[in-house]
Amino acid sequence: MFPVYGLAEASLAVSFAPVGAGVESISLNRHRMTVGTPAQFLTRAAADAVTVVSVGRAIPYCRLRVTADDDVPQPEGTSGTFTSAATM
Numbered sequence: 001m002f003p004v005y006g007l008a009e010a011s012l013a014v015s016f017a018p019v020g021a022g023v024e025s026i027s028l029n030r031h032r033m034t035v036g037t038p039a040q041f042l043t044r045a046a047a048d049a050v051t052v053v054s055v056g057r058a059i060p061y062c063r064l065r066v067t068a069d070d071d072v073p074q075p076e077g078t079s080g081t082f083t084s085a086a087t088m
Contacts, residue, residue, distance in 0.1 A: 016057070
């Protein structure tokens with residue numbers, strides 16, 4: 001099993017973790033995951049924690065960005081809508 005994120009309109013995938021890197025995850029406060037809200041990291045055992053799996057970094061020649069609903073880019077560590085674009 002190898003977690004990745006893909007879009008049918010993009011190709012097989014838009015992000016991959018390095019081969020052999022293993023699965024990485026983080027735990028976040030499930031109540032602070034709305035668009036535009038900074039992520040709040042928690043321990044996996046916390047009552048409000050939800051654990052999400054990393055899908056790696058953008059593949060070569062592909063850009064990724066996280067935006068608000070109005071397509072305005074969000075700062076790193078902020079929830080939003082995930083979009084990608086080929087840069088070939």
